[in-house]
Amino acid sequence: MDIDRIDQIIDRHQCEASSLIQILLDIQSENHWLSKEALTRVGEKLQVPFTRIQHIATFYKAFSLVPKGRHEVHICVGTACHVRGATRILDTVKDVTGIMPGETDMDLKFSLETVNCLGCCALGPVVEIDGKVHGKMSPGETADVLKNYE
Amino acid sequence: MSQINSPAELDAFRKGILAKRDPETPCISICAGAGCIASGADEVIAAFEAEIGAQGLAANVVTKGTGCPGFCERGPIVVIYPEEICYLGVTAEDVPEIITETIKEKRVVDRLLFEDPATGEKAVHESDIPFYRNQERNVICNNIKIDSKSIDDYLALDGYSALAKALTGMTDEEVLEEVKKSNLRGRGGAGFPAGIKWEGSRNAAEKTKYVIVNADEGDPGAFMDRALLEGNPHSILEGLIIGGYAIGAHEGYIYVRQEYPLAVENITLAIEQAGAYGLIGKNILGSGFDFKVIVHQGAGAFVCGESTALMTALEGRVGEPRPKYVRSNIKGLWNRPSVLNNVETWANVPLIINKGADWFTQIGTEGSKGTKIFSLVGKINNTGLVEVPMGISLKDIIFKIGGGIPNGKAFKAVQTGGPSGGCIPADQLDLEVGFDELTRAGSMMGSGGMIVMDEDTCMVDVARYFINFLTDESCGKCVPCREGLRQMHKILTDITEGNGKEGDIERLEQLAEAAREASLCALGKSAPNPFFSTLRYFRDEYEAHIREKRCPALSCKELIAYYIDPDKCRACMICARKCPVNAIEGGKKTIHVVDQEKCTRCGTCFEVCPARFNAVTKISGQPVPAPIPVKERTISRKSK
Amino acid sequence: MSDFHLEIDGNKVGVKEGETILEAAQQAGIYIPTLCHHEKLEPFGGCRMCIVEVESRGRTKLVVSCVYPAEAGLVVRTRSEKIDRIRKTILELLMAHAPDSPPLVALAKEYGANKDQFEKESSFCIHCGLCVRYCEEVKKNYAVGFVDRGVRKEISFIPEIAAKVCNDCKECFPLCPTSYLQATFVLTESLAFPTVP
Numbered sequence: 001m002d003i004d005r006i007d008q009i010i011d012r013h014q015c016e017a018s019s020l021i022q023i024l025l026d027i028q029s030e031n032h033w034l035s036k037e038a039l040t041r042v043g044e045k046l047q048v049p050f051t052r053i054q055h056i057a058t059f060y061k062a063f064s065l066v067p068k069g070r071h072e073v074h075i076c077v078g079t080a081c082h083v084r085g086a087t088r089i090l091d092t093v094k095d096v097t098g099i100m101p102g103e104t105d106m107d108l109k110f111s112l113e114t115v116n117c118l119g120c121c122a123l124g125p126v127v128e129i130d131g132k133v134h135g136k137m138s139p140g141e142t143a144d145v146l147k148n149y150e
Numbered sequence: 151m152s153q154i155n156s157p158a159e160l161d162a163f164r165k166g167i168l169a170k171r172d173p174e175t176p177c178i179s180i181c182a183g184a185g186c187i188a189s190g191a192d193e194v195i196a197a198f199e200a201e202i203g204a205q206g207l208a209a210n211v212v213t214k215g216t217g218c219p220g221f222c223e224r225g226p227i228v229v230i231y232p233e234e235i236c237y238l239g240v241t242a243e244d245v246p247e248i249i250t251e252t253i254k255e256k257r258v259v260d261r262l263l264f265e266d267p268a269t270g271e272k273a274v275h276e277s278d279i280p281f282y283r284n285q286e287r288n289v290i291c292n293n294i295k296i297d298s299k300s301i302d303d304y305l306a307l308d309g310y311s312a313l314a315k316a317l318t319g320m321t322d323e324e325v326l327e328e329v330k331k332s333n334l335r336g337r338g339g340a341g342f343p344a345g346i347k348w349e350g351s352r353n354a355a356e357k358t359k360y361v362i363v364n365a366d367e368g369d370p371g372a373f374m375d376r377a378l379l380e381g382n383p384h385s386i387l388e389g390l391i392i393g394g395y396a397i398g399a400h401e402g403y404i405y406v407r408q409e410y411p412l413a414v415e416n417i418t419l420a421i422e423q424a425g426a427y428g429l430i431g432k433n434i435l436g437s438g439f440d441f442k443v444i445v446h447q448g449a450g451a452f453v454c455g456e457s458t459a460l461m462t463a464l465e466g467r468v469g470e471p472r473p474k475y476v477r478s479n480i481k482g483l484w485n486r487p488s489v490l491n492n493v494e495t496w497a498n499v500p501l502i503i504n505k506g507a508d509w510f511t512q513i514g515t516e517g518s519k520g521t522k523i524f525s526l527v528g529k530i531n532n533t534g535l536v537e538v539p540m541g542i543s544l545k546d547i548i549f550k551i552g553g554g555i556p557n558g559k560a561f562k563a564v565q566t567g568g569p570s571g572g573c574i575p576a577d578q579l580d581l582e583v584g585f586d587e588l589t590r591a592g593s594m595m596g597s598g599g600m601i602v603m604d605e606d607t608c609m610v611d612v613a614r615y616f617i618n619f620l621t622d623e624s625c626g627k628c629v630p631c632r633e634g635l636r637q638m639h640k641i642l643t644d645i646t647e648g649n650g651k652e653g654d655i656e657r658l659e660q661l662a663e664a665a666r667e668a669s670l671c672a673l674g675k676s677a678p679n680p681f682f683s684t685l686r687y688f689r690d691e692y693e694a695h696i697r698e699k700r701c702p703a704l705s706c707k708e709l710i711a712y713y714i715d716p717d718k719c720r721a722c723m724i725c726a727r728k729c730p731v732n733a734i735e736g737g738k739k740t741i742h743v744v745d746q747e748k749c750t751r752c753g754t755c756f757e758v759c760p761a762r763f764n765a766v767t768k769i770s771g772q773p774v775p776a777p778i779p780v781k782e783r784t785i786s787r788k789s790k
Numbered sequence: 791m792s793d794f795h796l797e798i799d800g801n802k803v804g805v806k807e808g809e810t811i812l813e814a815a816q817q818a819g820i821y822i823p824t825l826c827h828h829e830k831l832e833p834f835g836g837c838r839m840c841i842v843e844v845e846s847r848g849r850t851k852l853v854v855s856c857v858y859p860a861e862a863g864l865v866v867r868t869r870s871e872k873i874d875r876i877r878k879t880i881l882e883l884l885m886a887h888a889p890d891s892p893p894l895v896a897l898a899k900e901y902g903a904n905k906d907q908f909e910k911e912s913s914f915c916i917h918c919g920l921c922v923r924y925c926e927e928v929k930k931n932y933a934v935g936f937v938d939r940g941v942r943k944e945i946s947f948i949p950e951i952a953a954k955v956c957n958d959c960k961e962c963f964p965l966c967p968t969s970y971l972q973a974t975f976v977l978t979e980s981l982a983f984p985t986v987p
C-alpha cells in the first residue's frame with residue numbers, strides 16, 4: 001500500500017487523532033495487514049507517538065502486523081459452538097494446516113484465527129472461510145472442506 | 151426527498167407511503183440475518199427474484215430481505231404477507247413451488263410448514279408455532295416486517311412517531327420522567343435503571359453531553375443486539391435521539407464491533423436516510439433540537455464493552471478501563487457527561503414514549519419490567535432469539551419455547567449472563583427470570599445469553615472455557631485480573647487434563663476472591679463467577695476430576711478413552727473408515743478395536759457408530775479393558 | 791492548610807481538595823504499600839496493592855487509595871484481614887514473575903506471601919508501567935511502550951528512538967521494581983546496533 005493511499009484514508013478522517021483506530025481499521029481492511037511504514041506514516045500525520053500506535057495495533061484483535069494468507073479461516077469458539085464441539089474442529093484445522101490460531105503458514109495459504117461468536121449459533125460448530133460460513137461441521141467434514149482451497 | 155419539517159408533515163408523509171402500498175399485494179419477507187444467510191438465504195432471495203421475473207410477476211409481488219425474526223434453527227425463514235404464511239428451512243429449489251402455489255394459487259405448501267414434533271400438527275402462521283406462541287415480542291417483532299435497508303418500511307410501521315411525540319409534544323423533562331417511571335433497566339450488563347443514569351447526566355454542570363449506543367456485543371453466544379441493529383436500525387436511532395433530547399446531548403455515538411459488517415452497513419445507511427429526511431440534523435421536525443450521530447467501529451476487544459474502556463476507545467486510544475471513581479454519566483467521553491446504554495435498552499425507548507410507562511410496567515416483575523430478548527443456544531432444540539416478559543420461568547423458556555434438549559438427553563444447567571455469568575442447575579428451573587432473581591442464584595442477566603447444557607457438558611470444562619476467554623480478553627492493566635486469571639486458567643486446565651492436585655480448589659478460591667474484590671473493572675470483578683457458580687452447584691465434578699481423574703460428563707479429552715464393546719460390534723467398518731488417524735483396527739467380519747496409543751479422542755467413532763449397534767462407549771476414571779485377542783475377533787454370522 | 795478532614799486508621803488527617811487517600815496518608819506518615827504509584831505520574835491503579843477499606847455513609851467498600859479522592863468524613867482502614875489476604879495474593883502472583891525483586895521480597899515478609907505459591911512465569915516484568923509512563927509523562931520521549939494485551943502484554947523499546955535518547959537518560963531504570971527493564975534495554979540496544987564482528 002503506498003503512502004498516497006494511506007494519506008487519502010487519513011484525510012478522509014479529517015486527520016483527527018481520535019479517529020486513529022478507524023483509520024487503522026480502514027487500512028487493515030484494504031491491505032489486510034499493517035506494515036511498519038503504514039503505522040509510522042499514520043503516527044506522523046496524526047502526531048501520535050509510535051509507542052501508542054504500536055500498543056493499539058497489538059491490543060485490538062482486528063489488526064495484523066504480518067501479511068495474511070490467501071484464505072482466512074475463522075473457527076468460532078463462542079460458547080454455543082464450544083458446547084457443540086468446536087475444540088475438536090479447531091484441533092482438526094490445526095492438524096491439517098499445521099498452524100496455530102493467529103498464525104499464517106509458510107506458503108501464505110491459510111491464516112487461522114479463532115473468533116468468539118459469528119452469530120450463527122444455530123449452526124454450530126461453525127467454520128468461516130473467506131467469509132463463507134460452513135455450519136454443523138464435524139472434524140471429518142472440516143478436513144474435506146479445507147482440501148478445496150488452493 | 152425533501153426534509154420533513156414538522157410532525158404534521160411526518161404524518162402526511164407516512165400516509166403517502168401507506169397509500170402507495172396495497173395491503174393485499176403479496177409480500178415475500180425472507181430473513182437475511184446472519185444465521186439464515188449462513189443457511190443459504192442469499193440463494194433463496196436470488197431464486198425468488200429470478201422466479202418472479204420469469205413468471206412475469208415483478209409488478210405484483212414485493213420481496214424483502216429482512217432482519218432476523220429469531221427462529222434461526224429452522225432458517226432460512228420466509229413469511230408471505232398478507233396471509234402471514236410462515237415457511238421454514240426454505241431452499242432455492244422450493245422457490246418455484248412457492249410462487250406457483252402460494253402466490254398465484256393462494257395455496258399453502260404443506261411440507262414447508264412447521265410441524266409440531268409432539269403432535270404432528272402443522273402451523274401455518276408464525277404465531278401458531280410454539281416457539282413464537284409463548285413469546286411476547288415487542289422489540290424484535292418488526293424485524294421480519296421491515297426491509298432492513300428501508301426507512302420507508304420503518305415509517306410505514308409508525309416509525310419515528312415516538313420521536314415526533316417527544317420532541318414536539320413533551321418537554322425534555324417529561325421524557326426523562328416517563329423513562330424513569332417505566333423503570334427501564336439496562337439490557338447490556340448490570341441492569342442499572344436507565345432513567346436514573348440519564349438524570350445524572352442531565353443534571354451535570356458541563357454543558358456538552360453525549361449519548362452512546364453500546365453495540366460491542368462481545369458475549370460469545372449472544373446475538374440479539376446484532377439482530378436489532380441489522381434488522382431494525384432505525385428503532386435504535388430513534389431511541390438514541392429521544393435520549394439525547396431528554397438529557398440535552400446533541401451528539402450520539404454508536405460503538406459497533408467490526409465483526410458485524412452488516413450491522414455497521416445498515417446503521418450507517420439508516421443514519422444517512424434519517425439525515426436526508428431531517429430526522430437527524432438541525433432543527434429536527436421543527437422542534438429546534440439538533441442532533442448528529444457518529445458510527446465508531448470496535449477493533450476487536452471484549453473489554454471495550456465496559457463503559458470506561460469503550461469511551462477510551464472512542465477517543466482513539468487503547469481500550470483500557472479508567473481507574474477513576476467517577477461515574478461516566480458525570481465524566482465520560484472526553485471527560486464530559488455521557489450516557490451509555492445497550493442496543494436493546496435504546497430500542498425500548500420509543501415503545502415507552504409511544505405507549506407510555508404504564509403500559510411498560512404492566513409487563514414483568516416487581517424489579518424487572520418489560521420484555522427481554524435472550525439468545526437461546528447450546529444443547530437446545532430451537533436455537534434462536536426469544537423475547538419474553540420478565541418473570542417467565544427458565545423452564546418455560548427452555549422447554550416450551552426452546553423445545554427442550556435434543557437427542558433425548560437430560561438437561562444439566564443453563565449458563566446466563568455471558569462469560570462472567572453463572573450456571574444455574576436443573577433444580578432451579580422454576581426460577582423466574584429477572585435481574586435480581588438471576589443475581590441471587592449466583593448468575594446474572596448480563597446481555598441475555600442463555601446457553602443450555604446437557605448431561606454431556608463438563609462443568610469444570612465450562613469454567614475453564616470462560617476463564618480462558620476472559621484471560622484472553624483481559625486488558626492486562628491490573629494484577630488481580632491479568633495474573634489471577636492467568637493462574638486460574640492454568641489450574642483449571644490442569645484439572646481438566648487430569649493433572650489436578652489436592653489444594654487446587656482452595657487456590658482457585660484464593661485467586662477468585664482477589665479478582666472479585668480487587669480488580670479495576672467489572673471484567674475482572676465478575677470473571678470468577680463461572681468458577682464460583684460451577685463450584686457451588688457442581689463441586690462433586692471438580693472433586694472427581696482431581697481425586698479420581700474422572701470426568702463425570704465423559705467430556706474432558708484427556709480423561710476419557712473410546713472403547714468398542716466387543717459384544718456389540720457388528721463389524722460394519724464405518725468407524726474404521728471415518729477415524730481421521732486410522733486408530734481403529736478391524737476388517738470385514740472382524741471385531742473392531744481402538745488402538746489407544748494412536749487415538750486422538752476426536753470422538754468420530756462414537757458419533758458414527760450406528761445407533762442400532764451402539765458399540766462405541768466412553769470410559770473415564772477406570773482402565774480401558776485390554777483388547778480382545780486377535781483370534782477371538784472374528785464374527786461368525788448366523789445364517790438365516 | 792487543609793480543606794477538610796478524614797480518618798485513617800483512627801487518626802484524624804487533614805487534606806486538600808483533589809488529593810487522594812494515598813496522598814493524605816503519606817502526608818500523615820501512614821504507610822500504604824504501593825508498586826505502581828509515583829508522585830510525578832498520573833495515578834495508574836494497576837497493581838492494586840494500595841487497596842484500603844473505606845466507610846462512607848454507612849457503607850464499606852474496598853478501593854485503591856492511589857486513585858480514590860479523599861472526601862470529608864471518610865473513614866479509612868489501611869489493614870484488615872481481608873486487605874492483607876488480597877495483598878498477599880497480589881504479591882504471590884507477582885512473585886511468579888519476579889521472585890527476587892527486592893521490594894516484593896520485603897513486602898512478602900510483611901504479608902506472609904509464599905513466592906512459590908503459583909507456577910513461575912518466564913517474564914520478570916510486573917507491568918507496573920512506571921517505565922512507560924515516566925518516559926511518556928515526564929520525559930516525553932516515548933521510547934518505551936506497552937504492546938499487546940492481557941497476559942501477553944509486554945514492554946517494548948522503539949529502537950529508533952531508544953538509540954537516540956536512552957543512553958543519556960536512563961532515568962527509568964531505577965524505577966523498575968525488577969531487573970527486567972535494564973535487561974530489555976540492553977537487548978534492544980544490541981539488536982538495533984549489532985557490534986560489527
Ligand SMILES: Cc1cc2nc3c(=O)[nH]c(=O)nc-3n(C[C@H](O)[C@H](O)[C@H](O)COP(=O)(O)O)c2cc1C
Binds near residue numbers: 341342452453458
Ligand atoms: C467486560 C465487559 C464487557 C461488556 N460488554 C458489553 C457489551 O458488549 N454490550 C453492552 O451493552 N454492555 C456491555 N457491558 C456493560 C457495559 O459496561 C454497560 O454497563 C452497559 O453498556 C450499560 O448499558 P445498559 O445500562 O443499557 O445495560 C460490558 C461490561 C463489561 C465489564
Ligand code: SF4
Binds near residue numbers: 675
Ligand atoms: S479487571 Fe482486567 S480488564 Fe479490567 S482493568 Fe483490570 S486487567 Fe483490565
Ligand code: SF4
Binds near residue numbers: 915919921922968971
Ligand atoms: S519493566 Fe519494570 S518498570 Fe517497566 S513495567 Fe515492567 S516492572 Fe514496571
Ligand code: FES
Binds near residue numbers: 835
Ligand atoms: S499503587 Fe495504587 S494501584 Fe498500584
